[in-house]
Amino acid sequence: GAVVSQHPSRVICKSGTSVKIECRSLDFQATTMFWYRQFPKQSLMLMATSNEGSKATYEQGVEKDKFLINHASLTLSTLTVTSAHPEDSSFYICSARDPGGRSTDTQYFGPGTRLTVL
Amino acid sequence: GESVGLHLPTLSVQEGDNSIINCAYSNSASDYFIWYKQESGKGPQFIIDIRSNMDKRQGQRVTVLLNKTVKHLSLQIAATQPGDSAVYFCAETIRDTGNQFYFGTGTSLTVIP
Numbered sequence: 543g544a545v546v547s548q549h550p551s552r553v554i555c556k557s558g559t560s561v562k563i564e565c566r567s568l569d570f571q572a573t574t575m576f577w578y579r580q581f582p583k584q585s586l587m588l589m590a591t592s593n594e595g596s597k598a599t600y601e602q603g604v605e606k607d608k609f610l611i612n613h614a615s616l617t618l619s620t621l622t623v624t625s626a627h628p629e630d631s632s633f634y635i636c637s638a639r640d641p642g643g644r645s646t647d648t649q650y651f652g653p654g655t656r657l658t659v660l
Numbered sequence: 661g662e663s664v665g666l667h668l669p670t671l672s673v674q675e676g677d678n679s680i681i682n683c684a685y686s687n688s689a690s691d692y693f694i695w696y697k698q699e700s701g702k703g704p705q706f707i708i709d710i711r712s713n714m715d716k717r718q719g720q721r722v723t724v725l726l727n728k729t730v731k732h733l734s735l736q737i738a739a740t741q742p743g744d745s746a747v748y749f750c751a752e753t754i755r756d757t758g759n760q761f762y763f764g765t766g767t768s769l770t771v772i773p
Contacts (some may be wrong), residue, residue, distance in 0.1 A: 586763045635703050651703035
């Protein structure tokens with residue numbers, strides 16, 4: 543089945559620093575990936591749609607200069623949280639569609655990255 | 661984004677019983693629905709999906725029912741096992757508009773041995 547990985551799984555950083563999270567599709571090529579944020583005991587909130595070779599599409603209320611997304615290849619999308627602050631602490635999850643898979647509409651999710659900003 | 665909500669935030673069932681988790685959606689244009697299971701500290705895991713041209717779909721021990729008239733979705737888990745304990749989310753999307761998924765609030769299922 544379609545496998546999506548994320549790195550790192552957990553990161554702790556100081557306030558004001560930037561953190562990069564990687565999302566990879568391991569056994570398929572993904573022209574579109576998605577980034578979500580999840581606070582404790584809450585649902586997943588879509589942040590942006592990452593499109594290979596073009597600019598990301600951000601959901602309303604998500605600062606594009608704060609959350610930089612780069613989709614440089616068909617198997618890798620990165621999310622950089624710039625000048626991180628404690629309120630950015632959250633669980634960040636990516637997903638990808640497998641256009642060649644049995645279900646082209648389903649999104650397959652990575653294991654998530656726990657970001658803690660001190 | 662679209663509004664997708666769940667009726668019951670928590671659900672406790674006895675091992676071996678059947679579980680029913682409900683979800684309401686607000687966008688009548690949504691044409692694809694998915695149920696995910698999320699264990700603590702992990703990413704969501706696909707369970708089952710259904711397109712809007714269907715009313716029912718069955719998987720292994722799971723059944724999804726879709727009622728488009730009242731914009732309601734349910735997930736039935738047969739013979740619930742302790743390993744089914746997790747948070748369950750429904751998500752909706754419109755397939756030809758970018759496939760953005762919008763998630764409901766989630767139901768925490770606890771299976772009592």
